[in-house]
Amino acid sequence: MKLSKEFYLRDNVVEIAKELLGKYIFTSFDGKLTGGMITETEAYEGVTDKASHAYGGRRTARTDIMYREGGTAYIYLCYGIHSLFNIVTNREDIPHAILIRAFMPEMGKEVMQNRIGKTSLNKKDGDGPGKVSSLLGIHYSHSGLSLLGNEIWLEDKGHHPPPHLIAATRRIGIEYAKEDALLPYRFIYNVSGY
DNA sequence: CGGCCGATCCACT
DNA sequence: GTGGATCGGCCGA
Numbered sequence: 001m002k003l004s005k006e007f008y009l010r011d012n013v014v015e016i017a018k019e020l021l022g023k024y025i026f027t028s029f030d031g032k033l034t035g036g037m038i039t040e041t042e043a044y045e046g047v048t049d050k051a052s053h054a055y056g057g058r059r060t061a062r063t064d065i066m067y068r069e070g071g072t073a074y075i076y077l078c079y080g081i082h083s084l085f086n087i088v089t090n091r092e093d094i095p096h097a098i099l100i101r102a103f104m105p106e107m108g109k110e111v112m113q114n115r116i117g118k119t120s121l122n123k124k125d126g127d128g129p130g131k132v133s134s135l136l137g138i139h140y141s142h143s144g145l146s147l148l149g150n151e152i153w154l155e156d157k158g159h160h161p162p163p164h165l166i167a168a169t170r171r172i173g174i175e176y177a178k179e180d181a182l183l184p185y186r187f188i189y190n191v192s193g194y
Numbered sequence: 195c196g197g198c199c200g201a202t203c204c205a206c207t
Numbered sequence: 208g209t210g211g212a213t214c215g216g217c218c219g220a
Contacts, residue, residue: 042201051201062216079202080214086201099201130202140215173201 003154008070008147013089013096014185017043018168020087020154021189022161025103027136027152034108034136036126037159040101042171043185044086046094051177054095065144066095073152075133075143082130083140087147087154101172102127104191105135112136123191165190 003023010016018041026035044052046066053063053076065074065088072088074097090096103126105112112135113121126135133139138152147153168184175181 044201053201058217060217076201077213077215079200079212081212082202084201097201101201128203171201176200 001156002148003156005069005071005148008087008089009091010070011090013045013098014043016089017041017098017185018166018187020098020100021166021187022159024106024155024157025100025132025136025152026107026155027138028150029137032108032111032137034105034112035155036103036106037157037191038100038103038154039189039191040103040127041187042099042101043187044097044099045185046090046096049177049183050180051171051174052095052097054097059095062143063095066097067093068144070096071147073138073142073145073147075138075140077140078130083133083138083142084129085133085136085138085152099129100132101129101186102188103132161189 020038020041023038024035046052046054047057054066069092070089074086074088075083078084086097086099088097105121105126109121116134145152167188169186170182171186
């Protein structure tokens with residue numbers, strides 16, 4: 001079933017990031033359904049987090065989306081090439097967000113492989129935040145969409161990752177955040193097989 | 195208005 | 208292991 005608004009409105013963005021492992025992300029653009037299970041996330045803890053785009057209460061045309069109500073998509077362009085998909089959490093005006101870094105392509109694989117110009121998909125193809133968006137057809141112009149709508153949404157399909165397969169590590173590519181770069185805000189679901 | 199650089203990826207060595 | 212691609216956001220002048 002689709003994750004509810006209440007799921008996203010909670011306070012603890014780090015806990016929510018961990019809970020997202022094993023949940024499913026779906027998109028439906030142009031009648032093409034694609035999706036799969038989330039296997040890696042990173043929490044960004046808003047105004048107190050030096051790695052967050054909203055650190056210190058910074059608010060611009062781009063980051064304004066992060067201040068919306070939980071359950072909104074925040075998507076931005078990175079390195080001029082990649083659209084990175086984030087989930088806004090907490091109440092309006094509290095700019096918490098969770099970056100989806102990896103998922104396992106499952107539904108609509110043919111559509112997804114066409115999107116990246118391949119003839120098959122392996123487990124590496126959904127590993128990386130830029131790849132997540134390219135497979136699912138997510139573009140930075142989708143920033144601001146509600147995750148309670150019918151274009152991008154998440155579902156709980158009753159899969160609960162065994163705790164011993166979940167690892168917490170420091171986040172990637174945020175060395176400029178100094179001491180906050182050490183926080184264990186990245187969660188990885190070590191899925192074997194596929 | 196100019197310049198720097200990023201929550202990355204891939205090809206190539 | 209490394210560097211180039213590529214461009215919007217952001218900040219300072």
